[in-house]
Amino acid sequence: MLCNVCKQNEAKVHLTKIVGDKMQKVDLCEDCSKEKGVDDPTNFSLTDVLLGKVAEEVAELTEAEPAEASVKCPTCGYTQADFKKAGRFGCSDCYTTFGEGLEPMLKTMHKGIKHTGKVPAALQQSRAEAQKIKQLQKRLDKAVAEENFEEAAQLRDEIKRMK
Amino acid sequence: MNIHEFLAPPAVACQRTGPQDDIVMSSRVRLARNLCQQPFPSWAKKPDRLRVLETLQPAVQSLPQMAPHFSAAMDELPALDRQILVERHLISREHAAKGAGSGLVINQEESLCVMINEEDHLRMQALRPGFQIKACWQAIDAVDSALEAKLDFAYSPELGYLTACPTNLGTGIRISAMLHLPGLVLAEDITRIINAANKLGFAVRGLYGEGTEALGNVFQVSNQMTLGESEAQIIERIGKALHQIIEEEQNARQLLLEQKSKIVFNHIGRAYGILANAHTITSKETMNLLSLLRLGGELGLLPQLTRALTDELFLLTQPAHLQKQHTEKLDAEERDILRADMLRERLRSVPRPQVPAK
DSSP states (O other), rough: OOOOTTTSOOEEEEEEETTTTTTEEEEHHHHHHHTTTTTTTTGGHHHHHHTTTHHHHHHHOOOOOOOOTTBBBBTTTTTTTHHHHHSOOSBBBBBHHHHHHHHHEEEEEEEEOOOSSSHHHHHHHHHHHHHHHHHHHHHHHHHHHHHHHHHHHHHHHHHEEEE | OOHHHHHHHHHHTTOOOOOOTTTEEEEEEEEEEOBSSSSSSTTTTTTHHHHHHHHHHHHHTOOGGGGEEEEEGGSSOHHHHHHHHHHTTTSOOHHOOOOOTTTEEEETTSSSSEEEEESSSSEEEEEEEEHHHHHHHHHHHHHHHHHHHTTTHHHHHHHHESSSSSTTTTTTTTEEEEEEEEHHHHTTTTTHHHHHHHHTTTEEBBBTTTTOOOOGGGEEEOOOOOSOOOOHHHHHHHHHHHHHHHHHHHHHHHHHHHHHHHHHHHHHHHHHHHHHHOOOOHHHHHHHHHHHHHHHHHTOOTTTTHHHHEEEEEEHHHHHHHHHHHOOOOHHHHHHHHHHHHHHHHTTTTOOOOOOOO
């Protein structure tokens, strides 16, 4: 297999990147991989190597989003431009700051856009409690409607205790 | 105590066995977690990173699951030790390159390893020999649950665990298995398998993960999607894909023996010839030939060769492990000579391959 860049030497570095259902593949020889900085994976972007076809696709994607370079994350000072450059966020609050344009990107990366996995135990408990209060409230409403005041009083006290 | 006194020597570590370890060399599940209100490691300034390390390192160290453990800040570890940890697949190459403000905690069994301030504040991984992705998940799930009681993890009910890179969002889970697939490579069928795995949303990478070549016919298969499916669903899906790849590899080996036995025996015989007789050999050639030797053992051509020995040699002939066995600083050429010396010596007790009786 020959190097995609110089098309002379045998390719020794093989890169595959999958975005959604699109696969990008690059095969490089040792010299070209060094030149492109592939040996330092932290500073490397496949698109830089594949300037051309892939770069155009990326351009299309980014053009579709409005320029929001001025928005800054209040917690960490990260900007939309920083995200476009690095592909990573500055802190967990960035997901709120830059949340609006996120959905289309997440759709191409993941199976869905809603978390259905593990929930921290503390939250799970409060979620269960919230659910229970909701149910009690429903029963209370019904009891009041039926003028079943004894049960209603009990339910009201129980809700009070839980809150 | 340094890392070498702490970890089991390769000869011992390679004795560890697991289900289907003829093909699945090891399983791993890693979780990415971050603290609330703290900049992610790559955006954080050094004092921020140091503060996070000061919070996380003792929290991880105090977990009963980690005992006995080894823990260090990355800038305390010599470059050679960091490289050895990479060769043992305990930390990523990226983490080995980190300096002040990053750290690690490893338990003695090498079944749990936590990287602090890698791409995320916490990259916690459970490792097991052979095909054990479920056991890995249970182990790391327990570590995560124990830690969430003491730490404030960044979590959103909608998006799940919030990670530096949106590709890890949600469950923050990466399940991977390291597969030895010489049969599929020899049968020239590996590209089809890689493409099929990619289509299902799984990444297939080389020996040391992202951007590395599949040396020694070893491939890492891992999930790409982390959001929109539960951990159990992801495990189920990748488990099915892995079973299928294992079956394909078994079939490929069987078919090669039936239809192209001369070619297979030739490869294995030559691999033995070179490894047992070379006077200078690169680590890359060594890994590729050791892979064939391992296959030879499994096909019955080398009855006295144990899997533990090939796996140990696989590790000991890597640059950092080789350097560690010698006090003086070696350059690449000197390493190639010492590597060949070691291989000749260790393979003296292994008789040459014989074609098994039909």
